[in-house]
Amino acid sequence: MERENQNGAYVGRGVMTEEQMETLRKQIAVYAVICEQLALLHNSLSSFHPLSSGINPNGDGYFNPMVASSSAQRISTRNRWTPTSTQLQILESIYEEKSGTPNRRRIREIATELSEHGQITETNVYNWFQNRRARSKRKQPQTMATTDQAEDAAVTTDEKRSCGDSGGFESYEHILFPSPDLGIEHLLSRGELSGDFNSYTIADIKYKE
Amino acid sequence: MERENQNGAYVGRGVMTEEQMETLRKQIAVYAVICEQLALLHNSLSSFHPLSSGINPNGDGYFNPMVASSSAQRISTRNRWTPTSTQLQILESIYEEKSGTPNRRRIREIATELSEHGQITETNVYNWFQNRRARSKRKQPQTMATTDQAEDAAVTTDEKRSCGDSGGFESYEHILFPSPDLGIEHLLSRGELSGDFNSYTIADIKYKE
DNA sequence: GAGTTATGAATGAATG
DNA sequence: CATTCATTCATAACTC
Numbered sequence: 001m002e003r004e005n006q007n008g009a010y011v012g013r014g015v016m017t018e019e020q021m022e023t024l025r026k027q028i029a030v031y032a033v034i035c036e037q038l039a040l041l042h043n044s045l046s047s048f049h050p051l052s053s054g055i056n057p058n059g060d061g062y063f064n065p066m067v068a069s070s071s072a073q074r075i076s077t078r079n080r081w082t083p084t085s086t087q088l089q090i091l092e093s094i095y096e097e098k099s100g101t102p103n104r105r106r107i108r109e110i111a112t113e114l115s116e117h118g119q120i121t122e123t124n125v126y127n128w129f130q131n132r133r134a135r136s137k138r139k140q141p142q143t144m145a146t147t148d149q150a151e152d153a154a155v156t157t158d159e160k161r162s163c164g165d166s167g168g169f170e171s172y173e174h175i176l177f178p179s180p181d182l183g184i185e186h187l188l189s190r191g192e193l194s195g196d197f198n199s200y201t202i203a204d205i206k207y208k209e
Numbered sequence: 210m211e212r213e214n215q216n217g218a219y220v221g222r223g224v225m226t227e228e229q230m231e232t233l234r235k236q237i238a239v240y241a242v243i244c245e246q247l248a249l250l251h252n253s254l255s256s257f258h259p260l261s262s263g264i265n266p267n268g269d270g271y272f273n274p275m276v277a278s279s280s281a282q283r284i285s286t287r288n289r290w291t292p293t294s295t296q297l298q299i300l301e302s303i304y305e306e307k308s309g310t311p312n313r314r315r316i317r318e319i320a321t322e323l324s325e326h327g328q329i330t331e332t333n334v335y336n337w338f339q340n341r342r343a344r345s346k347r348k349q350p351q352t353m354a355t356t357d358q359a360e361d362a363a364v365t366t367d368e369k370r371s372c373g374d375s376g377g378f379e380s381y382e383h384i385l386f387p388s389p390d391l392g393i394e395h396l397l398s399r400g401e402l403s404g405d406f407n408s409y410t411i412a413d414i415k416y417k418e
Numbered sequence: 419g420a421g422t423t424a425t426g427a428a429t430g431a432a433t434g
Numbered sequence: 435c436a437t438t439c440a441t442t443c444a445t446a447a448c449t450c
Contacts, residue, residue, distance in 0.1 A: 104436095127427055132425095133439085134439070342435085
């Protein structure tokens with residue numbers, strides 16, 4: 001089943017011509033550059049921690065490990081919002097009284113109100129309600145057991161796909177795009193993208209045994 | 210201290226806007242595709258047998274998420290469709306150019322095209338566009354804020370400044386694979402990217418909000 | 419400090 | 435289209 005790549009270059013199985021080899025080499029170089037830039041981008045992207053500083057302005061109980069500790073460049077930062085207990089309380093009460101569907105307007109109001117107690121965005125509020133509702137719902141109907149045929153129990157909620165692929169870039173699969181199906185890791189796991197992408201050694205790429 | 214406005218658009222330097230994030234996402238997808246292609250190429254290049262658990266030599270048919278990873282044999286695989294990176298890339302580009310109104314006809318075409326790269330149905334395509342549009346819309350209007358002043362917004366995705374950065378790569382347009390031309394570079398221009406790539410892999414990229 | 423759990427976020431699909 | 439739901443992923447927080 002030979003086929004062509006997107007540009008029409010025939011890619012037969014088996015042998016490669018010099019030209020193709022050359023092309024491959026170049027392509028790999030390109031890929032290397034992209035990786036490099038991506039890395040750089042990522043660095044600049046995550047090195048500052050825009051909102052983290054506000055995660056927990058008033059130590060309500062949660063405490064941030066490294067929150068803006070001294071130099072603001074130390075990265076690591078988690079971008080995930082974590083409600084302060086005050087916010088949580090409010091959210092919880094709102095959730096109870098008004099129950100379902102806080103519309104767009106409402107969301108905004110809530111967000112505004114909560115922003116008084118800490119960093120928060122409308123999206124956070126939205127997600128919170130979304131999750132709150134979904135999870136409370138999932139808990140209830142669970143009462144009737146269904147213990148039967150629970151063989152698969154082992155795979156309950158914690159699929160925890162720790163999928164240990166290779167070293168280095170192991171976490172490549174939780175990249176932005178959902179599907180970890182692409183085999184990037186197969187390429188990367190060898191390359192040891194540690195540093196010199198520029199030396200793109202083809203030899204290292206084979207993911208062949 | 211850097212200030213940010215309500216909607217998550219940060220004012221400080223070094224922060225990404227949603228649009229930029231979008232672009233990054235796309236760029237990553239492109240990069241993924243390239244790697245994918247490379248893998249394929251490499252495969253046909255150096256093999257006579259598919260080998261290597263990962264890349265499926267026959268077309269991009271690997272829409273099977275966790276493959277033989279751990280537990281699952283229940284493998285019906287989730288019923289939910291998950292676009293392969295190739296598909297995503299295509300969808301994304303179509304979305305961009307045609308911005309809206311993918312009529313029934315078009316949907317069919319797209320579906321057909323994408324089926325070349327993995328399992329997909331017209332409904333999937335339809336839903337995808339539906340969601341894509343809805344969600345992108347949802348992100349923008351999160352601005353008005355209380356004291357509008359964040360009029361800047363915009364930040365058109367195609368800044369396209371062709372800044373001849375690419376210090377390393379002369380020309381990769383004549384390469385076999387889809388050219389990674391959509392400038393990751395214009396995202397990189399923000400400078401101040403510190404080194405040490407290993408401490409936080411690309412995988413850490415997330416929306417900030 | 420590795421393994422769990424709780425939960426914020428992303429997204430395909432369904433519903434109005 | 436606009437919303438909402440369901441499921442899953444990723445990670446902060448917790449536990450031992």
